[in-house]
Amino acid sequence: MNDLALAFKEAFNLIGHLEAELREIVTLSLEVSLTAVAAASVLGLPLGAALAVQRFRGRRGVIVVLNALMGLPPVVVGLFVYLMLSRAGPLGELGILFTPAAMVIAQTILITPILAALSRQVIEDAWEEYREQLRSLGAGPLTAALTLLWDTRFSLVTIVLAGFGRAAAEVGAVMIVGGNIDGVTRVMTTAIALETSKGDLPLALGLGIVLLSLVLALNAAAYWVKEAAQRRYG
């Protein structure tokens, strides 16, 4: 109990002084996960919109697979990316295994299905409402998809943040393809795992608190943005 109290005290101390090591880890975490969520948005949201408005053979199958991919285990994604990027792998030439770039790729693969599947659902609901009106105005599938992406923008913000939360909180993929190298590929989650196993509870706790606060702040912001937008735009 005493140990725990002490650990908490030290953890807040670390955060309060924003020690270099802590700052470095938090910064890298944010860089990796924000880059991944940006890439996943560029890939996933248009994919979700396309699936929402286009009818084609095998569409149901694609949707089922996409929904299933939301539950991709991070370690499996890590393993897959590892195999691709390792020296003997097809993309070994790039030499980016154990770099932040590899971590970005892994997290992008992890959350693109989440963004695509959730945005497909939101946009398809909107499409039900808009379809006749947009077709009456002469909108083709591409125009309709773009219009719907813009008109559901407030709901999509929430989805993108859910993706970010998933990326920032996962440990398996970045551990495997990043290697948790001190000062190079060490992020919050991998540091927490390592420090806990080493017994350095204050740093682990400090990182844990920062991670939780970040996720909480982001979700609060998302909620507020959506509420305000809905009041303003209906």
Added chain:
Amino acid sequence: MLPLLLDQVSFAVNGKIIVDRISVEIGSGPRTVILGPNGAGKSVLMRLCHGLLRPSAGRIAWRGPNEGRGRQAMVFQRPVMLRRSAFSNVLYGLKLVGVSRAERELRAGDVLDAVGLSEVATRPARVLSGGEQQRLALARAWALNPEVLFLDEPTANLDPNATRDVETIISQIRAGGTKIVMTTHNLGQARRLGDEILFLSHGRLVERSPVEQFFRQPASAEAAAFIRGELPWT
């Protein structure tokens, strides 16, 4: 593009016949009101004419000069507004038919003025009242300067004041040379806004008469019963 020719047009969903072998020629000139009880197939017939639905059997063709879909617009019972300003909603429709930017702004300003919405032009369209939204929907259609305007129960959800506004606007659009085709189950409205009546019952075109004759001396028993407010189908 007028006249619009329907040749033995049927529409069925899962074996249920909604529109049953309708043949009719709708020419420019008189305001056409499609009248009939709920479930007679009025809305579906209108969607077939507008091109939102494909007939299960039969043929629909625009026979006049400028063949093809041409300049037509439709206003729905429940207007669908995009999450942007009233002004931008009008611009959107104009952009889709390829009107130049300067021209778009000019026309949008004019029609909003004409329907009495200049004051709220910058307000988000979805927070406008039901009556304002329907006037905006009329403005969006009017801006396209359509040769034919389809109106599907345009006042079904409105109070008497809003209904009067909408009827006035429809008359103004008509005065500009646009052919009006509308559905209603409101006999007073049919009288006020119609020149000729197409009376539908159970998916069939039962009667086509000039409006005065239709109300004074309906040719069919169904129409006579409908006018008397009887419901032989219950």
